Amino acid sequence: MTAAWKAAGLTYNRYLAIAARTVRRSLKETPRLNAERRGLMDLRFAKWESGKQGTVRSLAQANNEAAAKAAEK
Amino acid sequence: MNSFRFARSALRARPSMFSAPIQRRGYAEAVADKIKLSLTLPHQTIYRSTGVTQVNLPAASGEMGVLANHVPSIEQLKPGLVEIIEEGGATKQYFLSGGFAVVQPDSQLSINAVEGYPLEDFSADAIRSQIAEAQKIANGSGSEQDIAEAKIELDVLETLQAHVK
Numbered sequence: 001m002t003a004a005w006k007a008a009g010l011t012y013n014r015y016l017a018i019a020a021r022t023v024r025r026s027l028k029e030t031p032r033l034n035a036e037r038r039g040l041m042d043l044r045f046a047k048w049e050s051g052k053q054g055t056v057r058s059l060a061q062a063n064n065e066a067a068a069k070a071a072e073k
Numbered sequence: 074m075n076s077f078r079f080a081r082s083a084l085r086a087r088p089s090m091f092s093a094p095i096q097r098r099g100y101a102e103a104v105a106d107k108i109k110l111s112l113t114l115p116h117q118t119i120y121r122s123t124g125v126t127q128v129n130l131p132a133a134s135g136e137m138g139v140l141a142n143h144v145p146s147i148e149q150l151k152p153g154l155v156e157i158i159e160e161g162g163a164t165k166q167y168f169l170s171g172g173f174a175v176v177q178p179d180s181q182l183s184i185n186a187v188e189g190y191p192l193e194d195f196s197a198d199a200i201r202s203q204i205a206e207a208q209k210i211a212n213g214s215g216s217e218q219d220i221a222e223a224k225i226e227l228d229v230l231e232t233l234q235a236h237v238k
Contacts, residue, residue: 005221008217009221016170016171016172016187017187018222018225019171019187019225020170022170022225022229022230023229025203026195026196026200026233026237027190027194027199028199031190032196035188067218
């Protein structure tokens with residue numbers, strides 16, 4: 001049996017990240033504030049073409065867009 | 074003279090008679106009744122090769138209990154409650170967000186998960202408000218991806234709610 005998230009085009013990595021995020025958000029105030037910082041990702045990237053830097057984009061955002069595109073297929 | 078030779082052979086026979094019981098392996102030493110449990114998160118080690126009696130896991134293929142000398146296996150874990158019965162008989166419960174459990178041939182059990190907390194760290198109010206929010210998205214008209222993500226959240230939250238009072 002295929003899991004529902006897999007049928008919707010999500011990767012296992014994404015599935016785990018969402019489950020972990022949900023667990024973090026369900027915690028009581030003190031442990032939650034300590035844990036939420038772990039969910040943050042601030043990686044940025046830019047594509048270089050013929051010696052010029054392209055636009056700098058957030059990796060998390062680009063990942064989300066790619067996942068959404070994959071889900072529509 | 075004859076009796077002297079007999080005594081010598083008896084003397085020689087003795088060591089082998091005594092060494093035999095030492096070579097025999099008893100049930101108690103051959104079958105250790107402990108599992109060496111390692112429960113690790115990316116940011117924290119909860120158990121490090123600690124001897125415990127039994128571990129109950131929420132495997133994707135169904136709930137399972139692991140005792141010593143379990144068949145080696147790799148199990149994917151659903152988000153759910155892991156129960157650890159320690160040597161003294163005390164039970165510890167952790168809610169894990171999903172990961173893998175590996176049973177090795179020498180009674181070693183490694184559990185890896187992304188997040189894991191004891192039940193008393195969860196807030197019933199936070200769970201309830203998140204369920205309402207996730208249900209709104211799951212039944213709404215968002216993209217297929219948003220709905221799938223909301224359904225994962227609902228699955229986690231409903232399991233949590235069943236355990237957190």
